Amino acid sequence: MENLSPKEEIERRRTFAIISHPDAGKTTITEKLIYIGGLIHEAGEVKGKAGTKAATSDWMTMEQERGISITSSVLQFDHGGKRVNLLDTPGHKDFSEDTYRTLVAADSALMLIDVAKGVEERTKKLYEVCNYRKVPIFTFINKCDREGKVPLELLDEIENTLKMKCYPVNWPLGLGGLFRGVYNRLDKKVYLYNKETGEQTIIPIDDFDDPRWKEWIHHDIFDSVMEEIQLIEMDAEEFDHEAFQKGEVSPAFWGSAKLNFGVDQFLRYFTEWAPGPGPRKTLQGEVDPIKDKFSGFIFKIQANMDRKHRDRMAFIRICSGHFTRGMKVRHCRLDREIRLSHSAQFLAQDRETVEDAFAGDIVGVSDPGLFRIGDSVAMGKKIEFEKIPQFSPELFTRLFVSDAMKRQKLQKAISELSEEGVIQLFIDPHIGAQDPIVGVVGELQFEVLKYRLQDEYNLEVRLDRAPYTVAKWPRDKDGKEVSEISGVTTVFRDKEERPVVLLGSEWDLNWLIKENEGVHFGSPFDDGMKQWM
Ligand code: G4P
Secondary structure (H helix, E strand, C coil), rough: CCCCHHHHHHHHHHEEEEEECCCCCCHHHHHHHHHCCCCCCCCCCCCCCCCHHHCCCCHHHHHHHHHHCCCCCCCEEECCEEEEEEEEEEECHHHHHHHHHHHHHCCEEEEEEECCCEEEEEHHHHHHHHHHHHCEEEEECCCCCCCCCCCHHHHHHHHHHHHEEEEECCCECCHHHHHEEEEEEEEEEEEEECCCCCCCCHHHHCCCCHHEEEEEEEEEEEEEEHHHHHHHHHHHHCCHHHHHHHHCCEEEEEEEECEEECCCHHHHHHHHCCCCCCCCCCCCCCCCCCCCCCCEEEEEEEECCCCCCCCCCEEEEECCCEEEECCCCCCCCCCCEEECCEEEEEEEEEEEEEEEEEEECEEECCCCCCCCCCCCCCCCCCCCCCCCCCCCCCEEEEEEEEHHHHHHHHHHHHHHHHHHHHCCEEEECCCCCCCCCEEEHHHHHHHHHHHHHHHHHHHEEEEECCCCCCEEEEEEECCCEEECCCCCCCEEECCCCCCCEEECCCHHHHHHHHHHHEEEEECCCCHHHHHHH
């Protein structure tokens, strides 16, 4: 792949993220994908559960201890002539905001479904985010080596729950103890799994009356499996690429991540069908990935990724053009030129200096405190990508350090962590920034906060819960901020200096709405996505 032009480089980028409910097998399939992609040489190098070897994509100590994936990293490998960027998303619902930001940076998604559990709550929520952005989705029905739901019924469940059509690319020859492999209806081949060796045999077949089917499917389920296969074959519709690109049809694959079975089939069609970087909306019009010069937006900020460096990295999703290390670009919010230095890509603890990157890629640049999530950078003219929405927190606390000398340090620490998007800060204008209220979406974020304050800043803090559950941003009918609200003693300010009211309950909110006619109490989040939380 030497000497490709920037256009060719951009055209071969495929950037995606995996969405799934915890335990559906995201870590396992990630491991198999990067193994097939040649990024690791031994399947088993990656494992991310408590007490076992750390996943290559899970690098924070706390993640390893808790066996959860909190922060996202990017895995890059080549396959089928494409350069694949796999964005790792945290599975736990308390980190949904981080997941949302990551999905904004992806061009397609792989939805992982546990064959026994079907569409679980978290999958549904994440699907809604993809659907909102019309992101094309692949479906992988995992754990076919275990007993599961009746395949046709499961497919119906996915289609009806998510209101999205599925196009089965392959079909399982039995499940659980009777699992023998899959039939791929597109290449008309049977892929058989050998339980003893773990290897697969691939046999072309174009006749349903062929006696060999009887060898491949257990006699107890032979009739029903053949009936299912013929039923899906009768649905003679060709795979509709256009509908897939709009997120209306999802190619579905059956397999087992643990057995590394079917993952290669998914990857093959993924590299064929997944969209490359497309045009992105900005306030100044659409940006074309190939025609336009370098532009991108920050979707993630992470401090202290590497103990040796103790620095802060801002992750840019490149939306157009060609990035080169040390290039000068416009920081569009600050409206000034900056140099993007120390660019790196990450694989777990390992960082590699990046000299070149192209639209579709994610690149981490060293951030001396200049960036916020959602910031745009571009060569030449000013470009502002659509804002990345922020969620309304539901849990609130004040922080205390026993050592008064450390107050200032705490203030600096939480300000830094809020810039990373780990927490949101609400400032009482009468008191000032030294004693802010900290808001989060999920309980586990408080644990991460405490842990990171201790681990990275050497600050032992006590959390004193504040009696709020609702944060609302008051605006008048023209969308202008409103600072005078009757019925509350304090109107707080968020980090953008916008007025916010913090309330104890929905009941308080309803009362406030009645008291303040003409004021809309909204969230900073897109209206259409409110229901996602
Ligand atoms: P997650 O990242 O989505 O949370 O899931 P993860 O990959 O950690 O998988 C959750 C559990 O499901 C793991 O079991 C994993 O081995 C198992 N698993 C994943 N894919 C398959 C599959 O295709 N078939 C079967 N049978 N199991 C699968 P565990 O008990 O937590 O860990 P381990 O003891 O298996 O390592």
